[in-house]
Amino acid sequence: MSTIRRGFTCLFLSLFFQGALLCPPPALAGGLKRPVEHKLSIELKPHLGTLTAEDALTLYPGKWNEPSFVFLLHGDFKVDPVEIPHQGDWKISATKTRDGSKPINRIEIFKPTNNNWPDFIQFKFRYRGPYRDLQETGEQNSVENAHTVFLSQNSLFYPVIETGNASPLIIFEMQTTTPPGWEVVSEGKRISHIDNGGRISTLWKCDDPMEEIHLITDRYHEFRGRWEDIDLQVFLRSKDPELAQRFIETAKLYIPFYQRLIGSYPFVKFAVVENSEQTGYGMPSFTLLGSQVIRFPFILHTSYPHEILHNWWGNGAFVKTEEGNWSEGLTTYLADHLMQDLKGKGDRYRFQELMKYKNYVSKKNDFPLNEFISRTDMTTQAIGYGKLVMVFHMLRKRIGEKVFLDALHDFYFEHIFKRAGYQNLQEAMEAHSRQDLSTFFRQWISSKGAPQITLGKVSSQKTKTGFQLDFEVLQNQNGSTFDLDLPYIIWSENNAAPLIKMATITQSNQNFSISLSSAPRAILLDPWNEVFRQLNEGEVPPSISQSFGDSQSLIVIEENGEQALQGAYKYIASTLNGKKDTEADWLEQGDHSVWLLGHHFQKNQPLLKWLETKGIIVKQDIIRIDGQPYSLKEHSVALTVPHPKSPRHSISWILLHSAEAAKGLARKLPHYGKYGYLVFKGDQPTNVAKGAWPANPKGRLHRFSNGPLPLPEQKPLVDFRPGDPLE
Ligand SMILES: [Zn+2]
Structure with missing residues (x-):
């Protein structure tokens, strides 16, 4: 059984909480002409944990080669015979099966023999019974003691098509009826909401292709704001207008910031939804935050921007999982890392990521980035988040800030509401930089391992015109040699500004010679921790x-x-x-x-x-x-x-x-x-x-004389910040 998480991203919470691991159905593949259309009508009884539902499902088979479609529904539902208004001798086989401990209704519909699939076809499903709440605590969802109900594709609360690998994308309309007080949140736009004091009737509609449908419900207090034409919504389990206002105001800083950085926000709303369970999930157009985490003040400028940015990466442009999950590393680079970069602290952030790689990744558990699916422990985090942050940083340095951002912009618009992989990312970067990046991607994305870099022999001698500095750069790791751009800095006597240069490294042992006008005081490799490398012994302060x-x-x-x-x-x-x-x-x-x-x-x-x-x-x-x-x-x-x-x-x-x-x-x-x-x-x-104890540039620094070695400040990725007035 796959443990791949799809359709939502895991918010990167550095403190206290890790999202629960959910186990969705097997990875599936498309092949349909258009997204599957669901028209759902669901009556929910959260106190009983049951629902009664109808789904008018439309398929566009296109070049579908199989003689049948298989639909899966949660095994505890009682399912009526499927209605097919289309003419013909359709055969339906309904069986009960299991996926591990999970009971499943498996409904296979065969096309009439000797007929081709029609251009489109509609099926009508009716089913009722206990739903699989992914947060079921075992306690009854009583009036006094309610937990948030969380239904996703993994709950099989709507008919899910079983195919080869990646499941077909879907668009949907979902009409829900809930008891008084129970508000429903989903992807897309809320078209109508009728609360006449009795039952609540809500219609959510999503015309953008999605990977799955979520249905979240609880007795929420709702707060609203607006930024340009985007609805900002906050659903809280208690009446806390100040908290809601903070999330609304902060969204007004980051949504415009990321629009300017990458391209327009892809949805008509953004909602912050409180969860009784301690999660940090990002779904398309909303985030589900645990009731404790949502109240940590630091969340607003750490995990929250990360979460907002997932609407572009992972929930806007989807991940082609078979090529590895690039969305966490890219989101972390442009949220967590960028916030530090803007404060001039990018070098420290990157050092922490190198430290994690050093401390948690060994020869035995290392793996290439194209095998990263989701974070399950510190090792997968050190690679899928940390290493990829470094790789994006090296790419930015290789092709330049503007080209890097232009390529990301195109990558986003070309793959919005589609699945994209590293191959697509490489194509976008190559098209904009006009560079062959195949070695770069092969080395950092499809291969594991890291270079370990030290300064070898260093000497300086007086020449007719000044001084000559000779130095040797070594790659000490076992295994293959890496190609990389290695920045270095030289401080000289009588020279206020240090010399910053880039060495192109392709061998395990390379010599360089630099002419200087005055005597060198010191040379330091990778002064801002910009190269993904194995830190040297002694470089890592004990932690x-x-x-x-x-x-x-x-x-x-x-x-x-x-x-x-x-x-x-x-x-x-x-x-x-x-x-x-x-x-x-x-x-x-x-x-x-x-x-x-x-x-x-x-x-x-x-x-x-x-x-x-x-x-x-x-x-x-x-x-x-x-x-x-x-x-x-x-x-x-x-x-x-x-x-x-x-x-x-x-x-x-x-x-x-x-x-x-x-x-x-x-x-x-x-x-x-x-x-x-x-x-x-x-x-x-x-x-x-x-x-933390101070880091030590062991193996990277050679001094000719004592004295301070001031590092010039580095320019951040962009010269604008969240909250800056719009251009
Ligand atoms: Zn994330």
Whole structure:
């Protein structure tokens, strides 16, 4: 069974929540002349979890070669015999089948023998019974205790055509009747909404081809706004006009921004819909956000723009899954990365992505981007999001900002409401840049692995006219050599502006020679982290993700610690990968990362010393960070330092202040992967201080003399920002 998620994208939430994994039907392929048309009429009873439905479905068989069509409906529905108004001797076979634990009604309709398929054909389905709510909690959806009802293609709440690989696109009209208070949200435009105090009757219509239909319903309070001719809607489970207003106003910043960046917004509405379950999903023209996440203030300028941008990438131009999912990486590049790029912090963002690749991807679990479907863990995220962010950045640098954006604009308009793959993306980039990008795409999209780059020999000598700087660039990875553009920077004496150059690298060992007017002070490769590469040992500052990423780590629980905390430390240990070790010899075993769980360890002197060099002092019941004291009786702390015997491994030291904090801490820590120190307060617990250790350009820097090496600021992708007045 495929675990491919289609028709909606997973919002990238860096904190706390990951979307539930849904398991839709098998991947299918089209071949029809036009999209399938559904005309649905559904009466929902959320308190009972049932529906009564009718679908007048029109097909345009075109060159359909098969003698039959197979339709799937949820197996718990009672389905009436299908009506076919078209003349002829149609044969219908209705059977019950299963897909794993999922019961399915399978209805196969055969065309009359010796006849061709007509130009179009209509089928009328009538069915009723319990629907498959993908968020069914097992509790009844009672009046007091309602959860959001979530129906999608995977629920088989409308007849879904089974074909070879990608399912045919569909357009639809969906008339729903719901009990008082229950509002329905779907793709497309709400044509009518009648609430006469009794039942609510709603008509959603979508004339743009979609991959699937969603039906979301809950007792929503609705808020409305408008930007130009786009309806902005917010559906909340509680009456919270301020919250709704924030989402409406923020959409008015980002929709115009992305229209200017890529091209017009593809829908007539954009809706923010609250979900009782903690999801971050993006569907065409709306987003479904969990009731907790929707209230985090930082969401508005982090995940929300990402979500809005998915209306262009993934939900506007769809993903041809068989070529790999490009939409997450592109959305992340133009949302999460671009927001940092606009603040002059793109280099730091990219370094974090390189760190994730270093910490979570190994030879064993690496895979090429054209095999990425969706994020299921840190490894798939490091590749499908992080590596692809780097690849788009290298592409932008290779062909230039304007060409890159022009090509994306064309790619979008050519593939809106169609499925597109890397092949199409490559064609658009090649057409605009007039460059052959086949090596680029083969190397970064269809192949795995990463180059590891260091400076080799570096020397400088005086010449008649000035100085000559000779340096060597090495690719140290095992396996094939990469072709890449490598930026570097040279600082010289008496020269205010450093020299920024680009080296074309095609070999594992290459020599370069540069003439300078004055003596060089230093040379640094890849100064802004613009090349997708394997970071060098020592380049990565220790962070807690390093310990999480080491499946061979040792776990040591303090042996004579406070009794009340023993169980809590054991609980944390049970959530970690690794094997238990004793206090006696953890320090001797240098080839593993180590988790230290407890307050007092005999052998932690090297850790304390290292921390002191970073301004952190742990003494008795107090930890001081840059002078700021935190009581260890009220705060839980996680500190990660390099392993004294093996700097490529780390030691993460966890100190709990209460047993109650253990559960929340274990859940939260993986989301703070890039940090070196973390302080939490309370039993929730809530983060009150955090920091990452500075990166070290190990292997990339050669100095001839001491002194500061200021990096010039980099220009962002565009010179306009969200909220700028329209041109
Ligand atoms: Zn996403």
